[in-house]
Every structure is written in structure tokens, then in C-alpha cells.
Amino acid sequence: MxxxxxxxxxxxxxxxxxxxxxxxxxxxxxxxxxxxxxxxxxxxxxxxxxxxxxxxxxxxxxxxxxxxxxLNGAAVGKHFLAFVHVESSGWGKTKEVFELGELPEVEEIHSITGDSSLILKVRVENAQAMEGFLWRLYHKTGVRGTHTYVVLNTHMERGVQAEITHELTEGEHVK
Amino acid sequence: MxxxxxxxxxxxxxxxxxxxxxxxxxxxxxxxxxxxxxxxxxxxxxxxxxxxxxxxxxxxxxxxxxxxxxLNGAAVGKHFLAFVHVESSGWGKTKEVFELGELPEVEEIHSITGDSSLILKVRVENAQAMEGFLWRLYHKTGVRGTHTYVVLNTHMERGVQAEITHELTEGEHVK
DNA sequence: TTCATTTGCCGAATGTTGTTCTGCATTTTT
DNA sequence: AAAAATGCAGAACAACATTCGGCAAATGAA
The missing domain is CATH 1.10.10.10 (Winged helix-like DNA-binding domain superfamily/Winged helix DNA-binding domain)
Incomplete structure (x- = not known):
């Protein structure tokens, strides 16, 4: 059986x-x-x-x-790309910022150097929309300050590549 | 006819x-x-x-x-993600940095605030490979300085979204 | 080693889907 | 008002994804 x-x-x-x-x-x-x-x-x-x-x-x-x-950002009407560095205070306070991830304008959210600092990749229609976004961002509790790097020109933008450059780990640059 | x-x-x-x-x-x-x-x-x-x-x-x-x-970065062996800000001197000198775009570890290259400042998105195997990459970067002519933001956790990462939040441009935040 | 099990592959068969074509209604242009 | 172009649906066709059966090599156990 x-x-x-x-x-x-x-x-x-x-x-x-x-x-x-x-x-x-x-x-x-x-x-x-x-x-x-x-x-x-x-x-x-x-x-x-x-x-x-x-x-x-x-x-x-x-x-x-x-x-x-x-998709092409400009073709869908988003002509304005920026990286926003967020400095937040305290732990767990970044959770509020994550709510902004619901906006289709936010493409990436990364934690850097601890739980209190973030990098956001944001693509909006124009400068005015960017201002609107930053206004929303500032009103999240725990946001102490931000710094926005406006992208003037994107020379390359692609996803994760499968290839690996092994020379980078060979350490031949160490004297 | x-x-x-x-x-x-x-x-x-x-x-x-x-x-x-x-x-x-x-x-x-x-x-x-x-x-x-x-x-x-x-x-x-x-x-x-x-x-x-x-x-x-x-x-x-x-x-x-x-x-x-x-692709999933970790699944292809790339466990280390960082944003590298590059401060370069002079015009046209950034062209050398663009050569690094041939490396599959470089996923994005953006110009910000003029032609002499760049943001790179770099995904490598580990910290050692990151060091190897930065070593290469430093040896490009025109590179005056860099600042690397190491990503500890990626909370969201997606491509360009088709939707647009029109509230951002309505300016209702203007008093 | 030897046998049993699993794995990865191929070739053929099948079903689903992409793609083209024709005709029609609507809109736009002249 | 006539003519051209556009966008769509239904049907026909072609290409492709997906499954199946069998085989050989690799793996694991005895």
C-alpha cells in the first residue's frame, strides 16, 4: 500500500x-x-x-x-527626482515616516547608520510637488531635519545586476 | 495606381x-x-x-x-548597499567616474547640484568589496572627496510608479 | 563498493497566450 | 459634408509556456 x-x-x-x-x-x-x-x-x-x-x-x-x-519617469509626468536624507530623533519614531511610503512618489526607503537616519528616493511631478512632499515629511513626529539632494541628470539607473566583480574583494589595492 | x-x-x-x-x-x-x-x-x-x-x-x-x-541583492551574493556622494573638481572631470558604471555593482549614477557632484548607488558583496570600490573611485582624476552612507536596512525599493498624488501640487500647505 | 534515490536534463505533446487580421463605430481632419 | 484616421472587439493564427515521460548522471545509504 x-x-x-x-x-x-x-x-x-x-x-x-x-x-x-x-x-x-x-x-x-x-x-x-x-x-x-x-x-x-x-x-x-x-x-x-x-x-x-x-x-x-x-x-x-x-x-x-x-x-x-x-517606466520612464518623465513619460509618466514625474520630472523631478531627489534623494532626501532624514534625521529623526529617538527610536521607533521612524515608523511615522514609513507611512509616506504609501505615496507612489516614494520609491525607496533605507535606514542608514542606526535607526534614526533615513534616505528616501522621491520622484514627483515638479518642484512644487517636492515642496508639498517635504511639507508632509516635516510634519511627521520625530523628524528633526532633512537634507534634499536634487537630481539634475540621471546618467544610469538599473536594478540589481547578477554579475559580480571579484577583483573588488581581492584586495590587490592594499599596499 | x-x-x-x-x-x-x-x-x-x-x-x-x-x-x-x-x-x-x-x-x-x-x-x-x-x-x-x-x-x-x-x-x-x-x-x-x-x-x-x-x-x-x-x-x-x-x-x-x-x-x-x-533580483534580490542578497540572493545574488550582494549583501552590502551604500549611497556614495562624490565631490569632483572641475567640469568634464566626472566623465572618468562614469567609467565605473561599467561595473555591475554600480546601479545608479546621478548628477546633483551642478556637474561636479554625484550620487552613486552601489551594491557589493561585503564591506571588503566596498573598500575595493572606493579605492578605485578615489583613483579617478577629479575626485576630491566622497562620503559613503551605508544602508543598514532597506524598507522599500521599487521602480517608478505610474500613479500621481495630486494633493502634493495643490499647495494646501501654503498658509 | 553496490544499490537506491534524487536530480537535472531533453524531446515530444499539450494548453495557454501573444499577435495579427478584418470589420465596425467614433472621432478628427480637410 | 466628405474623407481619413483612430480605437476597439471578435475570430483566426502562430508562438510560446508548461507538462509529461524517460533517461543519464550525481548523490546518499548500506
């Missing part, structure tokens, strides 16, 4: 450390996720189903978070 | 200012580009071919730059 557990794994699948093929696939998909599995397979030297299975695994493992359309 | 110009437009297609349906489509694709045109059509109230045509137009217009896979 067939036991109910026959189809279950004894051990959870151990995470594999991303071989060269995985990285090639990730790199290609990070550049353009609209390629077919057949084309992708020819690039890395695999069949379409094989690539498909690897992509599914990379998805499950979280290496691929999602596939999204990259 | 059919003239050769019969299939050519007299006037180039005038750019349309993104109606509500376009913005809905862009918003959906920015969140998840793997939806089918049929589903997308049900959301916005159009047929699949109609949505397809709009997406093609949005692509041609540049509103959709590309569709890409969003």
Missing part, C-alpha cells in the same frame, strides 16, 4: 549556491525579461524546459523577486 | 497625454509584468488586443522602457 508521505520530501531542498548558468539566466532576465525560454536556452546552452525549471527554482528561492515593467 | 506614399502618415502621431486607462495599465505592469493581456483587459475594461495595442504604443512612446526581472 502507498503511504501518504511517499510523495513528500524527507529533507527540504538545500539551497544551491547559484552556479554559472543560474547567474547567466539571472543576468539575461534582469536586462530583458521578455525573452523566450527557447532563446534564453540557446544563450546558456540548455533546452527550454530546463531553463524554465531553473527560473521556477530561482523564483521560489527568492532570487527573482518579480518581473516588472520599468 | 498606388503611390508609394499611400501607406505613410502625413503627420507623425501626436503624443497623447496618457489617459486614465494608460495609467492603469502602466500601474499594473509596473507591479507585475507577468499578467496576461486578457487579465489586464478585464481590470481596465478592454479586450486583449486593445490592451496589447496600448502597451505597444506605450512602449514606442518610451513610457515603458523595458520589462525586467527584479
Amino acid at each position: 502507498v503511504k501518504e508521505t511517499d510523495n513528500l520530501r524527507q529533507n527540504p531542498p538545500r539551497e544551491r549556491p547559484l552556479d554559472a548558468l543560474d547567474r547567466k539566466i539571472l543576468g539575461a532576465l534582469a536586462r530583458d525579461a521578455s525573452v523566450s525560454y527557447a532563446e534564453l536556452g540557446k544563450d546558456v546552452g540548455l533546452s527550454a524546459p530546463a531553463v524554465h525549471e531553473r527560473v521556477k527554482r530561482l523564483r521560489r528561492a527568492g532570487a527573482i523577486e518579480k518581473t516588472m515593467a520599468q | 498606388v503611390k508609394e506614399t499611400d501607406n505613410l502618415r502625413q503627420n507623425p502621431p501626436r503624443e497623447r497625454p496618457l489617459d486614465a486607462l494608460d495609467r492603469k495599465i502602466l500601474g499594473a505592469l509596473a507591479r507585475d509584468a507577468s499578467v496576461s493581456y486578457a487579465e489586464l483587459g478585464k481590470d481596465v475594461g478592454l479586450s486583449a488586443p486593445a490592451v496589447h495595442e496600448r502597451v505597444k504604443r506605450l512602449r514606442r512612446a518610451g513610457a515603458i522602457e523595458k520589462t525586467m526581472a527584479q
Whole structure:
């Protein structure tokens, strides 16, 4: 008789450390996720189903978070980009600032040097909208001060790349 | 007889200012580009071919730059994120810094407040790799100084959103 | 070592989806 | 008012994703 557990794994699948093929696939998909599995397979030297299975695994493992359309800020009417450094007082007070993350204008929120300092990436229509945003920001409790760096020109903007420059960790620069 | 110009437009297609349906489509694709045109059509109230045509137009217009896979930094071995402010001297000297954009660790390069100050978004394996990167950066001519903000925790990170908060420009905060 | 299990892959078959085409109604232009 | 262009829906087609079965290599246990 067939036991109910026959189809279950004894051990959870151990995470594999991303071989060269995985990285090639990730790199290609990070550049353009609209390629077919057949084309992708020819690039890395695999069949379409094989690539498909690897992509599914990379998805499950979280290496691929999602596939999204990259929009042009100006084309959607957002001509004003800035990085806002926020200096907040006390712990746990930054939670209020996080509420601003509900605004579609806020694209990134990072904690830096402790829990009381933040970097925000904000893209708005124009300078007036930026002022409106900063007004909202100032009125959050715990915000002691901000510093806004207005972007005049974006020379490059892309997502996480799969490739790694190993020379950076080789430390050949140490005398 | 059919003239050769019969299939050519007299006037180039005038750019349309993104109606509500376009913005809905862009918003959906920015969140998840793997939806089918049929589903997308049900959301916005159009047929699949109609949505397809709009997406093609949005692509041609540049509103959709590309569709890409969003990778997880830690999953690809990059556990260290930082924003590097670069103070460079003179004009045109920043061109050397742009060469660092060839490194897959550099994700963004923005000019701020003039041509002599930059913000870099850099994601590397670890602190040692960060040191290696900064070493390279320092040896570019024109780099007078840098300030690195190490990210301890990323609370949000997403691409350009299609939605716009019109309250920000209404100026109701002006007394 | 030897056997059993798992893993990763391929080729073929299937189903879903993207894409094109035709026609129609509406809008815009001349 | 006539003519051209636009945007959309339904149907037909082509391409692709996805599943399946089988095989060989790698892995783990005895």
C-alpha cells in the first residue's frame, strides 16, 4: 500500500549556491525579461524546459523577486527626482515616516547608520510637488531635519545586476 | 495606381497625454509584468488586443522602457548597499567616474547640484568589496572627496510608479 | 563498493497566450 | 459634408509556456 508521505520530501531542498548558468539566466532576465525560454536556452546552452525549471527554482528561492515593467519617469509626468536624507530623533519614531511610503512618489526607503537616519528616493511631478512632499515629511513626529539632494541628470539607473566583480574583494589595492 | 506614399502618415502621431486607462495599465505592469493581456483587459475594461495595442504604443512612446526581472541583492551574493556622494573638481572631470558604471555593482549614477557632484548607488558583496570600490573611485582624476552612507536596512525599493498624488501640487500647505 | 534515490536534463505533446487580421463605430481632419 | 484616421472587439493564427515521460548522471545509504 502507498503511504501518504511517499510523495513528500524527507529533507527540504538545500539551497544551491547559484552556479554559472543560474547567474547567466539571472543576468539575461534582469536586462530583458521578455525573452523566450527557447532563446534564453540557446544563450546558456540548455533546452527550454530546463531553463524554465531553473527560473521556477530561482523564483521560489527568492532570487527573482518579480518581473516588472520599468517606466520612464518623465513619460509618466514625474520630472523631478531627489534623494532626501532624514534625521529623526529617538527610536521607533521612524515608523511615522514609513507611512509616506504609501505615496507612489516614494520609491525607496533605507535606514542608514542606526535607526534614526533615513534616505528616501522621491520622484514627483515638479518642484512644487517636492515642496508639498517635504511639507508632509516635516510634519511627521520625530523628524528633526532633512537634507534634499536634487537630481539634475540621471546618467544610469538599473536594478540589481547578477554579475559580480571579484577583483573588488581581492584586495590587490592594499599596499 | 498606388503611390508609394499611400501607406505613410502625413503627420507623425501626436503624443497623447496618457489617459486614465494608460495609467492603469502602466500601474499594473509596473507591479507585475507577468499578467496576461486578457487579465489586464478585464481590470481596465478592454479586450486583449486593445490592451496589447496600448502597451505597444506605450512602449514606442518610451513610457515603458523595458520589462525586467527584479533580483534580490542578497540572493545574488550582494549583501552590502551604500549611497556614495562624490565631490569632483572641475567640469568634464566626472566623465572618468562614469567609467565605473561599467561595473555591475554600480546601479545608479546621478548628477546633483551642478556637474561636479554625484550620487552613486552601489551594491557589493561585503564591506571588503566596498573598500575595493572606493579605492578605485578615489583613483579617478577629479575626485576630491566622497562620503559613503551605508544602508543598514532597506524598507522599500521599487521602480517608478505610474500613479500621481495630486494633493502634493495643490499647495494646501501654503498658509 | 553496490544499490537506491534524487536530480537535472531533453524531446515530444499539450494548453495557454501573444499577435495579427478584418470589420465596425467614433472621432478628427480637410 | 466628405474623407481619413483612430480605437476597439471578435475570430483566426502562430508562438510560446508548461507538462509529461524517460533517461543519464550525481548523490546518499548500506
